[in-house]
Amino acid sequence: MKENVKAYGAKDSKADLEPMTINRRDIQKDDVEIDITYCGVCHSDIHTVHNDWGNSVYPMIPGHEIVGRVVSVGDGVTDFKEGQLVGVGCMVDSCQTCSACKDDMEQFCENGATMTYGSKDKHMDDHTHGGYTTSIVVDKEFVLSIPENIDEKAAAPLLCAGITTYSPLKNWKVKKGDKVGVIGLGGLGHMGVKFANAMGAHVVMITTSPDKADDAERLGAHEVLISKDKDAMKKHQGSFDFILNTIPVGHKMDPYIALLKRDATMVLVGSVEPLDPFNGAGLIMGRKRVAGSLIGGIKETQEMLDFCGEHNIVSDVEMIDMKDINTAYKRVMDNDVKYRFVIDMASLKN
Amino acid sequence: MKENVKAYGAKDSKADLEPMTINRRDIQKDDVEIDITYCGVCHSDIHTVHNDWGNSVYPMIPGHEIVGRVVSVGDGVTDFKEGQLVGVGCMVDSCQTCSACKDDMEQFCENGATMTYGSKDKHMDDHTHGGYTTSIVVDKEFVLSIPENIDEKAAAPLLCAGITTYSPLKNWKVKKGDKVGVIGLGGLGHMGVKFANAMGAHVVMITTSPDKADDAERLGAHEVLISKDKDAMKKHQGSFDFILNTIPVGHKMDPYIALLKRDATMVLVGSVEPLDPFNGAGLIMGRKRVAGSLIGGIKETQEMLDFCGEHNIVSDVEMIDMKDINTAYKRVMDNDVKYRFVIDMASLKN
Numbered sequence: 001m002k003e004n005v006k007a008y009g010a011k012d013s014k015a016d017l018e019p020m021t022i023n024r025r026d027i028q029k030d031d032v033e034i035d036i037t038y039c040g041v042c043h044s045d046i047h048t049v050h051n052d053w054g055n056s057v058y059p060m061i062p063g064h065e066i067v068g069r070v071v072s073v074g075d076g077v078t079d080f081k082e083g084q085l086v087g088v089g090c091m092v093d094s095c096q097t098c099s100a101c102k103d104d105m106e107q108f109c110e111n112g113a114t115m116t117y118g119s120k121d122k123h124m125d126d127h128t129h130g131g132y133t134t135s136i137v138v139d140k141e142f143v144l145s146i147p148e149n150i151d152e153k154a155a156a157p158l159l160c161a162g163i164t165t166y167s168p169l170k171n172w173k174v175k176k177g178d179k180v181g182v183i184g185l186g187g188l189g190h191m192g193v194k195f196a197n198a199m200g201a202h203v204v205m206i207t208t209s210p211d212k213a214d215d216a217e218r219l220g221a222h223e224v225l226i227s228k229d230k231d232a233m234k235k236h237q238g239s240f241d242f243i244l245n246t247i248p249v250g251h252k253m254d255p256y257i258a259l260l261k262r263d264a265t266m267v268l269v270g271s272v273e274p275l276d277p278f279n280g281a282g283l284i285m286g287r288k289r290v291a292g293s294l295i296g297g298i299k300e301t302q303e304m305l306d307f308c309g310e311h312n313i314v315s316d317v318e319m320i321d322m323k324d325i326n327t328a329y330k331r332v333m334d335n336d337v338k339y340r341f342v343i344d345m346a347s348l349k350n
Numbered sequence: 351m352k353e354n355v356k357a358y359g360a361k362d363s364k365a366d367l368e369p370m371t372i373n374r375r376d377i378q379k380d381d382v383e384i385d386i387t388y389c390g391v392c393h394s395d396i397h398t399v400h401n402d403w404g405n406s407v408y409p410m411i412p413g414h415e416i417v418g419r420v421v422s423v424g425d426g427v428t429d430f431k432e433g434q435l436v437g438v439g440c441m442v443d444s445c446q447t448c449s450a451c452k453d454d455m456e457q458f459c460e461n462g463a464t465m466t467y468g469s470k471d472k473h474m475d476d477h478t479h480g481g482y483t484t485s486i487v488v489d490k491e492f493v494l495s496i497p498e499n500i501d502e503k504a505a506a507p508l509l510c511a512g513i514t515t516y517s518p519l520k521n522w523k524v525k526k527g528d529k530v531g532v533i534g535l536g537g538l539g540h541m542g543v544k545f546a547n548a549m550g551a552h553v554v555m556i557t558t559s560p561d562k563a564d565d566a567e568r569l570g571a572h573e574v575l576i577s578k579d580k581d582a583m584k585k586h587q588g589s590f591d592f593i594l595n596t597i598p599v600g601h602k603m604d605p606y607i608a609l610l611k612r613d614a615t616m617v618l619v620g621s622v623e624p625l626d627p628f629n630g631a632g633l634i635m636g637r638k639r640v641a642g643s644l645i646g647g648i649k650e651t652q653e654m655l656d657f658c659g660e661h662n663i664v665s666d667v668e669m670i671d672m673k674d675i676n677t678a679y680k681r682v683m684d685n686d687v688k689y690r691f692v693i694d695m696a697s698l699k700n
Contacts, residue, residue, distance in 0.1 A: 290641070
């Protein structure tokens with residue numbers, strides 16, 4: 001066990017984040033030890049710090065968009081070597097035996113995946129701690145290889161925002177020429193636009209804010225549809241092959257369902273809250289579908305990272321020092337970031 | 351034009367059904383003239399008579415579960431001959447040229463299918479009239495062949511209740527060994543149980559009423575799950591490959607979504623009204639899907655009827671005379687029929 005590792009965390013749901021130290025487990029046979037260089041700030045970090053979902057454990061070190069370099073590996077590890085650029089996302093372990101794990105969907109592990117922070121650590125008497133720290137030890141099955149050609153610091157958000165948007169686009173087989181809508185231009189939405197564009201789709205950014213149009217087009221949207229413009233919404237009715245819905249709160253679904261073609265699907269990745277009532281008729285007329293999607297499995301996350309290497313895709317990021325995390329949290333809640341904060345972990349080490 | 355054809359209909363949304371006469375169009379080149387022997391009573395007949403959906407036209411002759419014998423055919427008709435047992439469902443025409451029609455899904459005709467009653471008739475200056483009458487003339491493309499080995503009068507409800515439940519089971523590829531839930535034991539639900547059973551599924555009737563258990567099992571359910579029993583609902587959580595939801599009104603969806611396996615779908619066929627709010631998290635955790643389905647295309651309706659012939663499937667019916675239609679409507683609204691009223695049209699002819 002390595003003691004007194006520098007970190008930033010919350011001692012309870014009311015507290016600001018503050019400097020802390022944590023104990024880090026010793027390297028096991030199948031473990032990879034990583035020196036963390038960058039960590040993204042996900043909206044769900046904030047929800048979890050505030051215990052919005054009622055299952056938080058403290059003291060809590062958030063962070064599940066982790067990038068770093070391999071420092072050492074256990075005896076059973078052959079796929080990673082010292083100095084390699086790697087990433088860790090939302091999960092650090094799972095049972096590896098249930099049907100979900102066998103189907104490469106560890107995020108739905110029937111015995112409960114070990115989340116990167118706040119889960120029971122299988123190898124020490126503590127809960128897991130996330131990436132707002134300088135060092136982490138993770139089972140090799142949950143370490144991702146990051147292509148060296150992409151910008152290391154801007155790769156961090158790929159580990160959550162990236163896979164959350166890539167996975168449904170792949171799972172629902174978005175292909176060249178498809179008309180794909182991405183609702184909401186934030187941390188998730190801006191990645192959805194980049195991926196759908198790279199997959200060859202005709203990408204329509206659907207947003208309430210006309211002032212986001214220019215940025216949406218810079219990111220890869222071919223059109224911008226203002227959802228408050230009833231005439232424009234009517235013009236696009238029944239025309240979308242797929243819609244990725246990144247709205248993070250409950251919202252009216254009927255206007256978006258009306259945009260779908262016959263047999264097409266809208267996938268929710270942002271809203272875990274109660275959705276406003278919507279009409280069954282909207283689904284029945286046109287045999288339409290509404291579905292959900294949660295991050296992605298490890299195999300698919302690696303596929304996403306390789307895709308990013310091939311297409312030179314990273315997140316648009318704003319760098320911060322660790323000490324500025326509380327200000328960053330406030331700005332995320334005010335929707336004032338383009339499009340993801342990433343912590344430069346050198347600022348914690350010094 | 352054939353004048354003074356006996357019928358039963360409503361003169362406005364407040365009126366009881368009463369004897370009327372209608373004009374029936376002359377037989378066109380591609381038409382089939384049918385002597386109606388039986389017509390089922392669908393819950394949507396009642397909604398339409400009452401103008402619950404705001405698009406009704408009067409005087410209205412309802413009825414879209416029509417069975418009868420061919421009397422004569424136009425010069426362009428070779429597939430039907432005098433005396434043949436045939437059926438007509440919810441549609442009597444469509445554009446035949448749009449992508450939905452070309453995909454054999456006339457129910458989603460982009461130019462608007464001609465419904466069996468209340469749509470503009472393309473061949474005369476009148477709106478279409480349904481099956482509560484003695485005679486109907488229908489384009490050959492919308493006439494179905496009914497296998498002679500099944501009970502003619504009990505075949506009538508197949509034309510709407512049958513295809514409405516068969517189509518989603520086929521479209522979502524229900525197969526031998528799948529665990530299939532059917533929510534609600536009424537006109538739609540009892541057909542869903544019979545079809546899912548005939549497709550080799552393990553069928554679970556999901557109902558609020560313990561007193562429906564025996565009947566559900568007689569119809570082909572292997573298990574009955576009482577949705578008010580929280581322990582039982584928990585036991586079945588995450589175990590269904592497919593759920594057919596026939597509830598005809600808005601309702602809580604979360605408890606049923608929780609029953610689905612990872613990647614599984616619940617299809618709504620009954621509820622066109624606003625659904626109660628449900629949690630996005632229920633779909634996100636397990637990548638689950640909610641969809642809608644509307645009757646089925648003509649090709650699929652014929653496939654369903656052939657399936658019924660092969661498996662000897664018909665509806666459970668209670669026969670009524672035409673004059674008793676208003677009492678029957680009241681009993682349908684009170685959920686007091688096992689499971690479909692069928693009008694013996696001889697009672698109108700005499």
